[in-house]
Structures are given as C-alpha cells and as structure tokens.
Amino acid sequence: MEKLKIVGGRTLKGHIRVSEAKNSAVALIPAAILADSPVTIEGVPKISDVEILKGLLEEIGGKVEVRGSDMIIDPARMIPMPLPNGRVKKLRASYYLMGAMLGRFKQAVIGLPGGCFLGPRPIDQHIKGFEALGAKVTNEQGAIYLRAEELTGARIYLDVVSVGATINIMLAAVRAKGRTIIENAAKEPEIIDVATLLNNMGAKIKGAGTDVIRIDGVERLSGCRHTIIPDRIEAGTYMILAAAMGEGVVIDNVIPLHLESVIAKLREMGVHVETGNDQIFIARPEKLKPVDIKTLVYPGFPTDLQQPITALLTKADGTSVVTDTIYPSRFKHVDELRRMNASIKVEGGSALIKGPVQLHGAKVRATDLRAGASLVVAGLMAEGVTEISGVDHIDRGYSNLVEKLQGIGAEIWREEMTEQEAEQMQSS
Ligand SMILES: CC(=O)N[C@H]1[C@@H](OP(=O)(O)OP(=O)(O)OC[C@H]2O[C@@H](n3ccc(=O)[nH]c3=O)[C@H](O)[C@@H]2O)O[C@H](CO)[C@@H](O)[C@@H]1O
Numbered sequence: 204m205e206k207l208k209i210v211g212g213r214t215l216k217g218h219i220r221v222s223e224a225k226n227s228a229v230a231l232i233p234a235a236i237l238a239d240s241p242v243t244i245e246g247v248p249k250i251s252d253v254e255i256l257k258g259l260l261e262e263i264g265g266k267v268e269v270r271g272s273d274m275i276i277d278p279a280r281m282i283p284m285p286l287p288n289g290r291v292k293k294l295r296a297s298y299y300l301m302g303a304m305l306g307r308f309k310q311a312v313i314g315l316p317g318g319c320f321l322g323p324r325p326i327d328q329h330i331k332g333f334e335a336l337g338a339k340v341t342n343e344q345g346a347i348y349l350r351a352e353e354l355t356g357a358r359i360y361l362d363v364v365s366v367g368a369t370i371n372i373m374l375a376a377v378r379a380k381g382r383t384i385i386e387n388a389a390k391e392p393e394i395i396d397v398a399t400l401l402n403n404m405g406a407k408i409k410g411a412g413t414d415v416i417r418i419d420g421v422e423r424l425s426g427c428r429h430t431i432i433p434d435r436i437e438a439g440t441y442m443i444l445a446a447a448m449g450e451g452v453v454i455d456n457v458i459p460l461h462l463e464s465v466i467a468k469l470r471e472m473g474v475h476v477e478t479g480n481d482q483i484f485i486a487r488p489e490k491l492k493p494v495d496i497k498t499l500v501y502p503g504f505p506t507d508l509q510q511p512i513t514a515l516l517t518k519a520d521g522t523s524v525v526t527d528t529i530y531p532s533r534f535k536h537v538d539e540l541r542r543m544n545a546s547i548k549v550e551g552g553s554a555l556i557k558g559p560v561q562l563h564g565a566k567v568r569a570t571d572l573r574a575g576a577s578l579v580v581a582g583l584m585a586e587g588v589t590e591i592s593g594v595d596h597i598d599r600g601y602s603n604l605v606e607k608l609q610g611i612g613a614e615i616w617r618e619e620m621t622e623q624e625a626e627q628m629q630s631s
C-alpha cells in the first residue's frame with residue numbers, strides 16, 4: 204500500500220496535460236457491449252476504474268486489448284454472465300453494465316455499484332427508466348436482476364437530474380423497439396460524448412446535451428473508433444492548484460467551454476485566467492478574494508470540484524461559503540483539512556471557510572477521490588510535509604498525477620507505507 208508525500212510551498216510553472224475524461228471512459232467502455240464488432244476507444248486514461256471495467260468485460264467473455272492509449276473491445280463473444288459481487292462494488296460506473304447488458308441481452312444480474320461514498324447515492328431513476336422500457340427489475344441480496352421479453356421505447360421523465368440515469372437509459376434504449384424520450388435529462392459533456400459514440404455505432408440519438416433526448420431504437424450497432432473528450436474535472440483540479448501556487452501554469456488538452464463556471468469563480472477570486480482553443484493559462488494573484496459557491500448540475504459549478512476548491516479558499520482573504528446541492532454530505536475532506544490548520548465549519552450542506560490561514564503539513568487520509576484531490580491541493584499550499592494515505596481513491600480518477608505535478612515543479616512522490624501504517628489504515 205502506498206502513500207503520497209508532498210513538500211509544500213513550491214511554486215508551480217510550465218505545462219501540464221489533462222488526460223481523457225474518467226466519467227466518459229467509464230460509460231464508453233460498457234457502451235461497447237452493445238456492438239456486434241470491435242469498438243476502439245482512443246485516449247483511455249490510466250486509472251483504476253478503467254482497469255476494473257476492463258476486467259468486468261473480460262469476465263463476460265469480451266476480448267479487450269490495450270494498445271498504447273487505445274482500448275479495443277471485441278464484444279462478439281460476450282455472454283450475459285451474472286456479475287453480482289467483487290469488482291462491481293469497486294466503482295460507481297459498474298451500473299452502466301446494467302443498461303448496456305439489458306440493451307444487448309435483455310437480461311443482466313449486477314451487484315449494486317460502489318464508488319465514492321458521498322452520502323446516499325440511490326439508483327431509483329435508472330430503475331424507473333429500465334422498467335419504463337419493459338424490464339422487470341428486482342433487488343435480491345444486494346444484486347439487481349433485470350429481465351425483459353422485449354424492450355420498447357417509452358417517455359421517461361427523470362424526477363432528479365442524473366448523469367448516470369440519463370446515460371444508462373440511453374444505453375438500454377438504443378436497441379429498443381420504437382422511440383424513447385428522456386425528459387429532464389442531465390446535460391453534462393460526458394453525455395454528449397457517449398451519445399456520439401453510440402451514434403457512430405449506428406444509434407439514432409438526438410438532443411444529447413439538452414434536457415430532452417430522443418432515441419429511435421435500431422436493430423444492430425457496429426464497431427467504430429472514438430476519441431474521448433478531455434477530463435474537465437482533472438483540468439479544474441489543475442486550475443485550482445495553479446490558482447494557489449502557479450506562477451504561469453498552462454493546462455493543455457482542455458475544452459474551456461466545459462469549465463466556464465470554474466473560470467468565472469477563479470476570476471471572481473482574482474486569479475489570472477486566459478483561455479485558448481484547447482489550453483487554459485493560470486497565474487495566482489497576490490491576494491485571493493473569498494467567494495460563495497453553489498454546486499449545480501452542468502453547466503453549474505461541478506460538485507466534483509467542490510472539495511478541491513474548498514482547500515484553495517482557506518487561502519482567501521475573508522470568509523467563503525461553499526454549498527453542495529448535489530451531495531449535501533460531501534464534506535469528509537473537511538476534518539482532514541482541519542488537521543492541516545484550516546478553519547472550516549460545516550453547517551447543513553455548506554462549508555464556511557475562514558481565511559487566510561497558512562496550512563501546515565500533516566498526516567491525512569483521502570476518504571474519497573476528490574477528498575484526495577483536495578488534500579493534494581492543500582499539501583502543495585502547506586508549510587512542511589504532508590502525507591496522504593488512501594491513495595487508491597486518488598488512483599480511481601487521476602492518471603499519472605505524481606509525474607504530471609512533478610513536471611510543473613511540485614515536490615511530490617509516492618512511498619510504500621510501513622507495515623504498521625498499512626495495518627492502521629485497514630483497521631480504521
Ligand atoms: C461515474 C460518474 O459519471 N460519476 C459522476 C456522476 O455520478 P452519478 O451519475 O452517480 O450522479 P447523478 O448525476 O446520478 O446524481 C445526482 C444527484 O441525483 C441523485 N440521484 C441520482 C440517481 C438516482 O437514481 N436517484 C437520485 O436521487 C443523487 O443522489 C445525486 O444527489 O455525476 C455526479 C454528479 O455530477 C458526479 O459527482 C460523479 O462524478
């Protein structure tokens with residue numbers, strides 16, 4: 204088991220390249236199940252969520268080859284094997300196997316998904332969608348059983364705007380008979396990315412990226428090539444750490460349009476932000492101004508950057524309020540930031556951050572993926588050495604983080620935990 208070590212206070216400068224989007228990749232890979240010939244996905248990030256999904260596709264008979272950053276998935280010999288436990292629980296996105304397997308085989312048995320624990324994360328809207336398409340869905344001992352004689356298009360209104368439910372219903376509906384309409388759909392760029400792949404495979408999806416998606420079912424889908432969009436959350440994380448410590452950081456391979464809410468908030472804090480076609484330049488100001496932030500569905504401020512920006516706001520000159528309307532309990536990072544001398548109070552779904560404080564290096568634990576990102580930002584800002592355990596969470600979503608940050612001047616490295624530290628981690 205490894206930990207991250209950071210010597211804080213180093214100024215950051217130079218270019219840092221963003222990898223392709225985790226939240227696209229983890230939907231595009233299961234989407235390949237729906238084809239009858241090989242699908243090549245270009246730019247697959249080197250993260251553990253992708254590795255686990257690869258293993259799951261192989262478990263159901265898929266042939267998966269990784270060539271450089273391409274993943275070639277041959278779904279021809281896949282069979283509807285049940286996937287009730289084990290790897291399924293290691294990530295959130297395993298729920299996409301439900302939609303994709305239901306779409307192809309009209310049946311699936313999948314364990315309930317894992318992923319970051321951010322408070323309750325129900326999947327009732329996914330199930331409502333599958334049922335509307337004609338599937339019988341039951342939950343037996345922690346596994347979801349889905350079965351349909353036939354899938355028929357339906358009009359589905361989502362009671363909650365959900366990224367996962369929108370994509371999952373698209374996956375199940377592309378090979379259904381007739382037209383499906385998803386109303387109150389989520390509009391995240393990753394949804395457009397998945398719809399683009401499916402359309403290139405032969406699907407007929409219109410309206411992805413708006414709140415009404417129309418899908419006309421087709422009989423068969425075939426393989427194609429698809430390049431994943433850049434990861435806006437990874438990019439946002441680098442923007443935030445550059446806003447803290449950057450004296451001219453250029454973030455490469457970004458789509459600035461996907462980050463408008465983040466750019467706006469950083470500018471409001473006084474950060475120097477310039478955008479190019481696929482680059483964002485960031486330089487920190489003398490003094491950061493406090494801001495209030497509310498996380499919202501896209502194009503609002505993303506909940507996945509709430510934790511990293513909270514770390515940055517400890518440095519702002521005054522009190523900031525960060526409210527998470529998507530996951531009101533997503534505040535486990537706050538206890539760890541307090542160990543580093545942050546002055547933060549959590550009330551309801553909001554964190555009240557009093558700044559400016561000088562953070563101190565400490566031994567802290569990443570309890571989830573973006574809590575980990577938040578601690579990396581804090582460690583770069585802190586005086587002294589920060590040790591972060593729970594690196595497996597960070598590895599779910601950041602490809603080559605250490606090497607990338609070293610490339611812009613950070614003093615950060617991975618180190619094996621001592622036996623005693625590893626035991627403590629496992630028992631707590
Ligand atoms: C793999 C992936 O893409 N993960 C992202 C996805 O998660 P995920 O797709 O799981 O998140 P959703 O968009 O579904 O969740 C949004 C909100 O809806 C609620 N909800 C969701 C589904 C449902 O059936 N019932 C329900 O009540 C959730 O509890 C949450 O409060 O979007 C989240 C919100 O942008 C991001 O934080 C995650 O990084």
Ligand SMILES: C=C(OP(=O)(O)O)C(=O)O
Pocket residue numbers: 294295296317318319507572573600
């Ligand atoms: C919450 C996240 O991921 P997941 O939904 O995969 O747990 C995230 O990427 O911040």
